[in-house]
Amino acid sequence: MHIRSASGLDRLIVADTGLSDVDGESGRLVIRGHLVEALAEHASFEDVCALLWNDKWPSRAEREVIRAFLAAARQEAFALLGSLGNALSAADGMEALRAATGHLSASADIKEDAIRLTGALPVFAAAWARTRAGQPPSAPLPSLSHAADYLQMLSGIVPETPCVRALDAYLCCVVDHGMNASTFTARVVASTGSDLVSAVVAAIGALKGPLHGGAPGPVLDMLDAIGRPEHARPWLEAELAAGRRIMGMGHRVYRVRDPRAAALESAISVLERTSAGGERLTLARAVEREAEHLLAEQYPTRKLRANVEFYTAVLLEAIGIPRTLFSPTFALSRVAGWCAHVNEQRSVGRLIRPASRYVGPAVLEPGLHAG
Ligand code: COA
Numbered sequence: 311m312h313i314r315s316a317s318g319l320d321r322l323i324v325a326d327t328g329l330s331d332v333d334g335e336s337g338r339l340v341i342r343g344h345l346v347e348a349l350a351e352h353a354s355f356e357d358v359c360a361l362l363w364n365d366k367w368p369s370r371a372e373r374e375v376i377r378a379f380l381a382a383a384r385q386e387a388f389a390l391l392g393s394l395g396n397a398l399s400a401a402d403g404m405e406a407l408r409a410a411t412g413h414l415s416a417s418a419d420i421k422e423d424a425i426r427l428t429g430a431l432p433v434f435a436a437a438w439a440r441t442r443a444g445q446p447p448s449a450p451l452p453s454l455s456h457a458a459d460y461l462q463m464l465s466g467i468v469p470e471t472p473c474v475r476a477l478d479a480y481l482c483c484v485v486d487h488g489m490n491a492s493t494f495t496a497r498v499v500a501s502t503g504s505d506l507v508s509a510v511v512a513a514i515g516a517l518k519g520p521l522h523g524g525a526p527g528p529v530l531d532m533l534d535a536i537g538r539p540e541h542a543r544p545w546l547e548a549e550l551a552a553g554r555r556i557m558g559m560g561h562r563v564y565r566v567r568d569p570r571a572a573a574l575e576s577a578i579s580v581l582e583r584t585s586a587g588g589e590r591l592t593l594a595r596a597v598e599r600e601a602e603h604l605l606a607e608q609y610p611t612r613k614l615r616a617n618v619e620f621y622t623a624v625l626l627e628a629i630g631i632p633r634t635l636f637s638p639t640f641a642l643s644r645v646a647g648w649c650a651h652v653n654e655q656r657s658v659g660r661l662i663r664p665a666s667r668y669v670g671p672a673v674l675e676p677g678l679h680a681g
Pocket of ligand 1: 521522554555556557558559560561562563605609612614617618619
């Protein structure tokens with residue numbers, strides 16, 4: 311069965327899901343009954359994990375349980391760092407993450423594995439970044455939340471609350487997003503009866519591709535190249551004239567502004583009031599305005615608006631995450647969504663086996679083989 315939207319977008323439905331709903335026409339993302347904007351403003355990463363894994367908003371006690379489980383999982387992963395072979399010496403962060411995650415073993419308990427994987431990814435990402443910078447890994451601190459500890463493991467310093475809040479907003483925004491390529495990958499692997507670690511390793515491989523999670527780095531490159539709001543228009547015009555795409559604009563599903571762009575933009579405004587991020591945000595807003603205008607002129611029938619990656623770049627930079635860690639930081643949130651989808655796929659218990667249309671050569675008549 312296909313969905314055909316008002317804009318003629320035709321997409322194949324491959325699963326029923328109770329996890330998230332992406333409405334590309336009205337720009338609405340719902341995660342287990344909650345609008346993404348509300349989650350970005352009020353929830354922590356632990357809350358969205360509980361929502362996706364336990365099917366409901368956590369009580370205070372449930373939140374504490376999940377926080378303690380994730381803290382223990384980070385410590386367990388940190389103890390494994392010495393036995394990851396050369397996984398963390400990869401030049402690319404996603405390659406390191408894929409290789410390191412492949413060292414984890416799967417158990418018979420999918421909930422335990424979900425916590426182990428979700429706890430491990432920030433530890434591996436931070437250890438990779440510090441190793442590349444010639445610094446020893448910084449041990450996780452069990453008293454910190456997942457977001458705070460990731461920042462602490464990166465910098466070696468316990469972060470300020472506004473930075474933690476901004477990271478939580480980001481993690482809540484990207485934790486799940488319908489049947490995107492990496493989630494579909496995880497569900498295909500799960501549908502064969504394989505284990506959660508295998509599904510997550512495959513999903514990391516899908517997310518690694520530049521068409522899925524790789525735009526925020528180039529968005530920052532673009533902001534660097536533009537430099538000042540008044541340079542935005544001529545710079546963007548030259549890019550479009552050269553046939554290049556404007557990073558952070560356009561989306562396969564959204565035909566309006568990505569709701570996560572708005573949620574992240576307001577998280578940055580809050581951060582700006584309390585600490586860093588001000589000038590970049592002003593520049594980013596000017597670039598978005600000009601880009602939207604120029605794209606509307608060039609593609610009057612398509613609606614190319616800002617996507618999540620546009621403000622992701624500004625937010626992650628403002629809280630001190632290096633560009634090389636943008637995709638791994640995306641992964642350490644999305645892993646919670648992958649785990650929930652694998653669990654859901656398991657309950658369906660049916661192999662995903664799409665069809666292809668054969669367009670190869672016609673079958674040769676038997677006699678023609680001889681010559
Ligand atoms: N800049 C300039 N032109 C763009 C564009 C952009 N950001 N996004 C789409 N277009 C143009 C394409 O060149 C194409 O033009 P053509 O018909 O003349 O070849 C047309 O619009 C295709 O539009 P659409 O069908 O909506 O795009 P898509 O679904 O194939 O691609 C993206 C979606 C996200 C891959 C695309 O918008 C893009 O490359 N954006 C920039 C990268 C980015 O931000 N990625 C992160 C996504 S979350």
